[in-house]
Amino acid sequence: MHEKIKDLLNENDRFAKHNNIRVVDVKEGYAETEMVINENHINAAGVVQGGAIFTLADLAFGAASNSYGVLNLSLSSTISFIRPAKTGRLRAIAKEISKTKKISVYQIEVFDDSGNLVASMQGLAYSKDKTIP
Amino acid sequence: MHEKIKDLLNENDRFAKHNNIRVVDVKEGYAETEMVINENHINAAGVVQGGAIFTLADLAFGAASNSYGVLNLSLSSTISFIRPAKTGRLRAIAKEISKTKKISVYQIEVFDDSGNLVASMQGLAYSKDKTIP
Amino acid sequence: MHEKIKDLLNENDRFAKHNNIRVVDVKEGYAETEMVINENHINAAGVVQGGAIFTLADLAFGAASNSYGVLNLSLSSTISFIRPAKTGRLRAIAKEISKTKKISVYQIEVFDDSGNLVASMQGLAYSKDKTIP
Amino acid sequence: MHEKIKDLLNENDRFAKHNNIRVVDVKEGYAETEMVINENHINAAGVVQGGAIFTLADLAFGAASNSYGVLNLSLSSTISFIRPAKTGRLRAIAKEISKTKKISVYQIEVFDDSGNLVASMQGLAYSKDKTIP
Numbered sequence: 001m002h003e004k005i006k007d008l009l010n011e012n013d014r015f016a017k018h019n020n021i022r023v024v025d026v027k028e029g030y031a032e033t034e035m036v037i038n039e040n041h042i043n044a045a046g047v048v049q050g051g052a053i054f055t056l057a058d059l060a061f062g063a064a065s066n067s068y069g070v071l072n073l074s075l076s077s078t079i080s081f082i083r084p085a086k087t088g089r090l091r092a093i094a095k096e097i098s099k100t101k102k103i104s105v106y107q108i109e110v111f112d113d114s115g116n117l118v119a120s121m122q123g124l125a126y127s128k129d130k131t132i133p
Numbered sequence: 134m135h136e137k138i139k140d141l142l143n144e145n146d147r148f149a150k151h152n153n154i155r156v157v158d159v160k161e162g163y164a165e166t167e168m169v170i171n172e173n174h175i176n177a178a179g180v181v182q183g184g185a186i187f188t189l190a191d192l193a194f195g196a197a198s199n200s201y202g203v204l205n206l207s208l209s210s211t212i213s214f215i216r217p218a219k220t221g222r223l224r225a226i227a228k229e230i231s232k233t234k235k236i237s238v239y240q241i242e243v244f245d246d247s248g249n250l251v252a253s254m255q256g257l258a259y260s261k262d263k264t265i266p
Numbered sequence: 267m268h269e270k271i272k273d274l275l276n277e278n279d280r281f282a283k284h285n286n287i288r289v290v291d292v293k294e295g296y297a298e299t300e301m302v303i304n305e306n307h308i309n310a311a312g313v314v315q316g317g318a319i320f321t322l323a324d325l326a327f328g329a330a331s332n333s334y335g336v337l338n339l340s341l342s343s344t345i346s347f348i349r350p351a352k353t354g355r356l357r358a359i360a361k362e363i364s365k366t367k368k369i370s371v372y373q374i375e376v377f378d379d380s381g382n383l384v385a386s387m388q389g390l391a392y393s394k395d396k397t398i399p
Numbered sequence: 400m401h402e403k404i405k406d407l408l409n410e411n412d413r414f415a416k417h418n419n420i421r422v423v424d425v426k427e428g429y430a431e432t433e434m435v436i437n438e439n440h441i442n443a444a445g446v447v448q449g450g451a452i453f454t455l456a457d458l459a460f461g462a463a464s465n466s467y468g469v470l471n472l473s474l475s476s477t478i479s480f481i482r483p484a485k486t487g488r489l490r491a492i493a494k495e496i497s498k499t500k501k502i503s504v505y506q507i508e509v510f511d512d513s514g515n516l517v518a519s520m521q522g523l524a525y526s527k528d529k530t531i532p
Contacts, residue, residue, distance in 0.1 A: 008177055015182035018173040019152070040151040043195075044141055049148035050195075050207050051188025058183045062176075074183050075369060076390050078211040078344055078477040078521060080504045082497040098481040098516055102368070103341060103392065105479045105519060107506075117497055120504060122477060122521050124342050124390065126369065208502060209523050211344040211388060211477055213371045215364040231348040231383055235501070236474060236525065238346045238386060240373075250364055253371060255344060255388050257475050257523065259502065274443055281448035284439040285418070306417040309461075310407055315414035316457045316473050321450025328442075328449075340449050344477040 001069050002026040005132065009063055016059050019052060023063045029096030029104075031063035036089045047084035054079055057108040057121045060094035064106055065125035069132050072104065077123040088113040094123075102127050134202055135159040138265065142196055149192050152185060156196045162229030162237075164196035169222045180217035187212055190241040190254045193227035198237055198258035202265050205237065210256040221246040227256075235260050267335050268292040271398065275329055282325050285318060289329045295362030295370075297329035302355045313350035320345055323374040323387045326360035331370055331391035335398050338370065343389040354379040360389075368393050400468050401425040404531065408462055415458050418451060422462045428495030428503075430462035435488045446483035453478055456507040456520045459493035464503055464524035468531050471503065476522040487512040493522075501526050 006023045009016065016022065016033075019040070025032040035041070035056045043049040057079060065072040094108040108121040139156045142149065149155065149166075152173070158165040168174070168189045176182040190212065198205040227241040241254040272289045275282065282288065282299075285306070291298040301307070301322045309315040323345065331338040360374040374387040405422045408415065415421065415432075418439070424431040434440070434455045442448040456478065464471040493507040507520040 012177035013182065014173050014175045015152075015185050016176075019148075019184075040147050042147045043149075044145035045204075049146065049188065050191045050210075051152075051184060052148050054187045054191070055182065055184025058187070062183075071178075073178075074214055076211065076213040076342055077183075078209065080209040080497075080521065080523060081207055082499075082504060097519055098479075100481075105481060107519075120496055120506075120521065122479065122519065124479060209475055213364075213388065213390060215366075215371060230386055231346075233348075238348060240386075253363055253373075253388065255346065255386065257346060278443035279448065280439050280441045281418075281451050282442075285414075285450075306413050308413045309415075310411035311470075315412065315454070316461075316476075317418075317450060317454025318414050320453045320457070321448070324449045324453070337444075340480055342477065342479040343449075344475065346475040347473055 002067060005063060005066055019055060021056050021059055023059060026063050026067050028067050029064055031060045031067060031094045033060040033092045034089055037085065037087055047086055050081055053110055053119050056090055057092045057110050057119060060092040061106050061108050061123045064094035064096060065104055066132060071128040071130040071132055072125040073128060075124040075126045077121055079119055079121040081119050083116055083118050085112050085118050090118060135200060138196060138199055152188060154189050154192055156192060159196050159200050161200050162197055164193045164200060164227045166193040166225045167222055170218065170220055180219055183214055186243055186252050189223055190225045190243050190252060193225035194239050194241050194256045197227035197229060197239055199265060204261040204263040204265055205258040206261060208257040208259045210254055212252055212254040214252050216249055216251050218245050218251050223251060268333060271329060271332055285321060287322050287325055289325060292329050292333050294333050295330055297326045297333060297360045299326040299358045300355055303351065303353055313352055316347055319376055319385050322356055323358045323376050323385060326358040327372050327374050327389045330360035330362060330372055332398060337394040337396040337398055338391040339394060341390040341392045343387055345385055345387040347385050349382055349384050351378050351384050356384060401466060404462060404465055415454065418454060420455050420458055422458060425462050425466050427466050428463055430459045430466060430493045432459040432491045433488055436484065436486055446485055449480055452509055452518050455489055456491045456509050456518060459491040460505050460507050460522045463493035463495060463505055465531060470527040470529040470531055471524040472527060474523040474525045476520055478518055478520040480518050482515055482517050484511050484517050489517060
């Protein structure tokens, strides 16, 4: 099922696809995404735009929170931008830190190629009690 | 100068441009951005991806926090997703709610065509004491 | 009913009472709290402790999110500390900015006696579908 | 110096003292606090008030972010409430996850006696370039 969720997101998340972001791993309460930086990710200051970093983290959060096969929606996320990124590959890792029937909390970290922390996010997801088709 | 910041972002923020997001207004401590929704904004659930909404809000935040002509960076943002969006035009409005020498706080709201609130964000910016070229 | 919620919180919230914080007004999706600063609110830097300011804001959030007579719990809050406070009376105002069947979003602002913004908070509440006794 | 910061907070943070919260350990970029729950921590729903949990977490954050001997202020925190607490001892652990010259990011977790996660917080601190007396 985890492979199915990965494929479903990589095929049907048009925004992620359009921005060269993809899911690379999904386990229960866990996911990884990656983005090879290109010129379309860059902002006016010459570094990767915060929205691109958020999207990379958010896709990992979405994949992880849907990893149980039940539809989950993102309610709220707090992201801290720690270090600018310019080139190479960024990777986001989402880990569940708590889960109740309706609400789960995830910690998502974004790393650059050297393993430096680029951003740290905490996200809340809400379960819709609806299985993923 | 506000016109200059608007043009600078619309020309040089490649990520915003690539995603059809643009600054439409900048005043002191204030900015508006917009995004006409297209198929590249859609996620696997058929609604606008959270990353697209964040980027729209974040660009308004960036334009507003740089509106004094001094370089400001985003430190941290909290976004709550309130209502899904599917079609039409989304608009983000960023307003300064506090400003000290180094740190400012912004409230950013994203609305759909009917004026419904789609997302609400609070952002912290850090001033670099460096004028924008 | 709003008067009942106010009294219920002022009588039964022991932590608020112990810290001289009380609800002064409750309407639908709205509440106000206040705290007259005393020496027990002060931190090692000689200003009102962040926890006291959070508690003041959180009590307003709790009163407002329970104002419909249905039990609501706080899921998550983001607070930005804007200006230190030392003496006088602090007041928090909580306003609903969105409400669905299960989740509501509140904006809470804390002001000092001169009307200066001391802190700004955004909170998410979760409805338990259980009426308040 | 870490012992000094611990003592300074335990003696001079009146709000923490008034609420039975104390620092138990400080290392570089790290701190632990604890609170033995008593009746003054309880809210109208009969569980530990969110403000008490926030204060416990915030004191750990404050101790950790000041552990280098340089004055740091809390800019902003996001707290997620995961599990209610009623009795026993709560403990908060703050860990630095990033640090630049001016801004640092901390992850703070609150546990109950059984090691269950009660709350998770992410905080941003701002360095004042002023040594702690």
